[in-house]
Amino acid sequence: MADDGDMLSWDESVFRDEGVFEVDYLPETFHHRDDQLDGLQYALRPAVRGSRPLNAMVRGPPGTGKTTAVQKLFGELDARRGVRAVRVNCQVDSTRYAVFSRLFEAIFEYEPPASGISFKSLFEQITDHLTDEGEVLVVCLDDVNYLFYEGEASETLYSLLRAHETHAGAKVGVILVSSDLDLDVIADLDNRVQSVFRPEEVYFPAYDESEIVDILRERVDRGFRNDVLGPRPLDLVAELTAETGDLRVGIDLLRRAGLHAEARGSRTVEIEDVESAYEKAKHVHLSRRLGELTDPERELLRVIADHDGERAGTVYEAFHDETDLGYTRYSELVNKLDQLDLVDASYTSVEGRGRSRELSLAHDADVILNRL
Structure with missing residues (x-):
């Protein structure tokens, strides 16, 4: 047992600034991404000169x-006159109307009416502002894969990329960001969008272990605070983070290990704190993904947990009893959860009935249900 000199008092903390370990914290320095920043700056540079920027695909x-x-980069662009840079989180805003509502709010600094305003009116107010003010609009569709899951990607991109044709003088550039490496963005867009969307491609590889340590x-x-976490616990955090390939797991693990040390009353974070915290931190990405689901999607996961490995028709009957939703919507939800790697939907042969899908959870049922 540690002596009293190694124990925290009630009003002490191992943290100097706990906010550094929040997911949305923006670091002052950005290591090991110089090539990627250069690629994005190349695409965005025309906007600073008042021209339409190049489009970019970030994967x-x-x-x-x-x-x-x-x-x-958007923080730097926003500081310049004549440029409006807006990032839209497509996990939250996953329809064309929701995306343009977010653009409207960023430009006019108030939300559009919740009802009674058509997309055409919303679109024209945005483009009229751009032409009247001579502003260049740069839009980042972050986690654009969610627009594809909802079948909204082509319509949304078409409206953005053709803005200059319907409103002469409107200058709009688009950055798409996707973490779904199985999604072929260009191939999944319809032909009218493919003909005008020729993006610069910027790839962000997984960090290696030495980069994670840095x-x-x-x-x-x-x-x-000084001397709270030594080299050995840090190396373990980096090793566990490298196994997941997700830096956010490591950042969350540091915070949880610090909280675990505080709960022990310790002034230092030890190996045991990292190991105990990892059981929760390793699921941080899964927890975030589950938190973005709609009520019907969450309910479908619960139903699949009760009917794990059963045929899609059987699962649908139970899901319909719970939600009263039709089969078409059910099929759309299954496809989305499959694309999110929350559900495995595999085809199997059924004697006398052809091929049928079997549905099972892609993660341990208790892990998913506890986080729902």
Whole structure:
């Protein structure tokens, strides 16, 4: 047992600034992404000169710095006259109307009416403002894969990319960000969008373990008090983070390990704190994904948990009893959960009935149900 000199008092903390370990914290320095920043700056540079920027496609696994890079560059663009840079989180705003409502709010600094305003009116107010003020609009559709899951990607992009044709003088550039490496963005767009969308491609690879150590060490220096976390616990955090490929897991793990040390009354974070915290931190990405689901999607996961491995028709009957939704909507929900890697929907042969899908959870049922 530690002596009293190693124990925290009630009003002490191992943290200097706990906010450093929040997911939305924007670091002052951005390590190991110089090539990616250069690629994005190349695409965006025309906007600073009052011209329409190049479009860009940003891809890479989750937790590799894509959103952070966009936020840093958009912060610099917003400080310049004549440029309006808006990031839209498509996990939250996953329809064309929702995307343009977010653009409207960013431009006019108030939300459009919740009802009674058509998309055409919303679109024209935005483009009229751009032409009247001579502003260049740069739009980042972050997690654009969610627009594809909802079947809204082509219509949304078509409206943005053709804005200059319907409103002469409107200058709009688009950055798409996707963490779904199985999604072929260009191929999944309809032909009229493919003909005008020729993006610069910027890829964010997973960080290797040495890069993870560099990034997490800076968070440790800024977030923890001196000598709270030594090299061995940090190396373990980096090793566990590298296994998941998601830097956000490591950042969350540092915070949870610090909280675990505080709960023990310890002034230092030890190996045991990291190991205990990892059981929760390793599911941080899953928890975030589940938190973005709609009520019907959440209910479908619960039904599948009760009917794991059963045929889609059987699952639908139970789901219909719970929600009264039709089969078409049910099929759309199954496809989306499959694309999100929450559900495995595999086809099997059924004697005398051809091929049928069997549905099962892609993660342990208790892990998903506890986080729902």
